[in-house]
Structures are given as C-alpha cells and as structure tokens.
Amino acid sequence: MLIDDVKIKVKAGHGGIGNVAFNKTKLSLGPTGGKGGNGGSVYLEGVADLGALAQFRYKKELMGEDGEKGGRQLKDGADGSDLAFKVPVGTIVHNLLTGQDFEMTAIGQRLLLAKGGGGGKGNFLFRSSTNTSPIEFQRGLEGEECELRLELKLIADVGLIGLPNVGKSSFLNSLTNAKSKVANYPFTTLEPSLGVYFELILADIPGLIEGASEGRGLGIKFLRHIERTKTLFHFISAESPEPMQDYEIIRNELKAFNPELLNRAEYIFLSKIDLVSQEEVDQKLAKLKTLNKEVFPISVIDKRGLTQTEKLLRQLIQQKTI
Numbered sequence: 001m002l003i004d005d006v007k008i009k010v011k012a013g014h015g016g017i018g019n020v021a022f023n024k025t026k027l028s029l030g031p032t033g034g035k036g037g038n039g040g041s042v043y044l045e046g047v048a049d050l051g052a053l054a055q056f057r058y059k060k061e062l063m064g065e066d067g068e069k070g071g072r073q074l075k076d077g078a079d080g081s082d083l084a085f086k087v088p089v090g091t092i093v094h095n096l097l098t099g100q101d102f103e104m105t106a107i108g109q110r111l112l113l114a115k116g117g118g119g120g121k122g123n124f125l126f127r128s129s130t131n132t133s134p135i136e137f138q139r140g141l142e143g144e145e146c147e148l149r150l151e152l153k154l155i156a157d158v159g160l161i162g163l164p165n166v167g168k169s170s171f172l173n174s175l176t177n178a179k180s181k182v183a184n185y186p187f188t189t190l191e192p193s194l195g196v197y198f199e200l201i202l203a204d205i206p207g208l209i210e211g212a213s214e215g216r217g218l219g220i221k222f223l224r225h226i227e228r229t230k231t232l233f234h235f236i237s238a239e240s241p242e243p244m245q246d247y248e249i250i251r252n253e254l255k256a257f258n259p260e261l262l263n264r265a266e267y268i269f270l271s272k273i274d275l276v277s278q279e280e281v282d283q284k285l286a287k288l289k290t291l292n293k294e295v296f297p298i299s300v301i302d303k304r305g306l307t308q309t310e311k312l313l314r315q316l317i318q319q320k321t322i
C-alpha cells in the first residue's frame, strides 16, 4: 500500500540538566558540575524511494534523543544525536500549528523540523568572586515541537486517466518497466503506480467513475498526484457504447477536483481497438475528434497505435528538456 498522506508529531530532544558537584581534591574545593548535553534535533531528508512514508504508518511520533545530564569534574553531558527521517522527494510538509508549507524537492535535502533544547549549565558556570561554591544549576531546555501532515504529490510528467477497466495499466506496462496489476474488472488499480519511459515519468491513476468526487468508487483523492502533471492521457475504451459520454464523465470529475486540470495538455486514447470492427473504430474516432484534441487509436494486444504513441512520448521528452 502506498502511504501518501500521514500526520505525525515531532519533538526534539530535551537538553540535559546541569550538574552540581564539587572538587574533592583537597585545597581546590571549587564547583565542577558540568553542563547538560544538547537535545538532538529532528530532520527530514529527501530520498527517491516513493514508499518511504510507509514508516509513518504506525510510527506517528518522532522523538529526538535527550541530552545527557552534566557530569562531575567539569565533564559535560553528551549531546543527543540528531535524527533524520527519510521522505520521498515530492512530499509537502504542512506545519499544522503555523499553517506553513514546505516542499521536499531534492534528494539529500534536509529540513529541520524541531531543534533540540540546549543543555543546562552546571554549577561550575555559576561561580563568581562572590559565590565560590554555587549550588545553582539549570535544567535543560525543552526541545521544539511541531505537528505535521506529510503529503506526497508525485512529480509525474504524464497522468493516465479514465474510467475503470479501459486499459490504463496495460498501456503503462506495455511501454514502460512498470508491473501494474491488470485484470478484467473495474478498480484493479487501487493506488497510483509509476512507469518510466526514458526521461518521462508516467503515473497510472486508479479508475474514476461518475460521482467519484462525492466519494463513489475509489473517490478522487488520487488526482492530487497529477495536479502538477503537465500532460494527461485520457483513455476511452473502443468497446464503450458512448465514448463522448465517458469523456465528459471524467472531465466533470477532474473539474470537481481542481478546474485547472481541464487546462492541461490532453491526448485521447481510444483503447482496445482489437475488440471492435474497423468501422466502429472509425465511427468513434470521428466523434472524439470533434473535441479538437489529438486522438490515438491503440491496442496493446495487436500493438496498433503504439508506434505513434512512442513518437508522442519522444516529443514530450523533447519539450521537457527545452
């Protein structure tokens, strides 16, 4: 299961308490209580692994390590180690307390979530000419805390959308290294999966149905994975009695999620053309062409249309690198 939206609590380590101690050596009875160690800070670190948020499925609280208590004989307590939790690049970090958002965009990037509390002074640091035997000390400071929502927005170049069972996953598998599950029933794909075609990342989005925006089927929450996708491949099955209606259903759901999705470059794929006569394919193509978008008739079984599709994918790669 792809974990892509989690809430977590973060608390950095507490600073260690300062010590109160005195030199036992005769003739030098001064204070020797050391400082407490600093609490460890908590960071996030960007990685390529899309599944990295899975670690937060059960682990909802990230606690930094506390600093150790100051020692005797001027020995400071050890600092708590910093912790860095790995999250996939494309994760948006929403700070639920301040309302601020931050995006993890690069592999290796580090984001400080909560700074560890400073260690408290030991009695050695309180000595003065008027107080040569201080018994004062400080408790360490609390580590910073925050509450976060981590939301993964895949950075795909092309989003594959359409009703269930129209061949989106089959298409992804036939052109890329993906191994998306394919089966002859609706909602085979339960979570987005990715395939890579040279430099292009394609995201296979679970099938949408009419009313998905009101929670029918699998809902439309997955559409956030294509919010930042420039190009959409819209799949319509050649077996459908009403391709234009299918088209409108999906467009309405896109609109309900975010009207901006309607302005993305969209290519239409009339899929599974091996299952109907050429005459029917031509008829349906003619209808879809009235939408004034490029329409590709394809079949992953007899491979028709795949050469043209690859040409399109190469064009998209070129546009991406310009």
Ligand SMILES: Nc1nc2c(ncn2[C@@H]2O[C@H](COP(=O)(O)OP(=O)(O)OP(=O)(O)O)[C@@H](O)[C@H]2O)c(=O)[nH]1
Binding pocket: 162, 163, 164, 165, 166, 167, 168, 169, 170, 171, 181, 182, 183, 184, 185, 186, 187, 188, 189, 190, 205, 206, 207, 208, 271, 272, 273, 274, 275, 298, 299, 300, 301, 302
């Ligand atoms: N004959 C034929 N069958 C196809 C073609 N493409 C896909 N199929 C079949 O159609 C069924 C559905 O294919 P999927 O790729 O799982 O469809 P999907 O759009 O990903 O479906 P969901 O994940 O449920 O949204 C499977 O049985 C595929 O084998 C095609 O070009 N020709």
Ligand SMILES: [Mg+2]
Binding pocket: 168, 169, 170, 180, 181, 182, 188, 189, 204, 206, 207
């Ligand atoms: Mg699928």
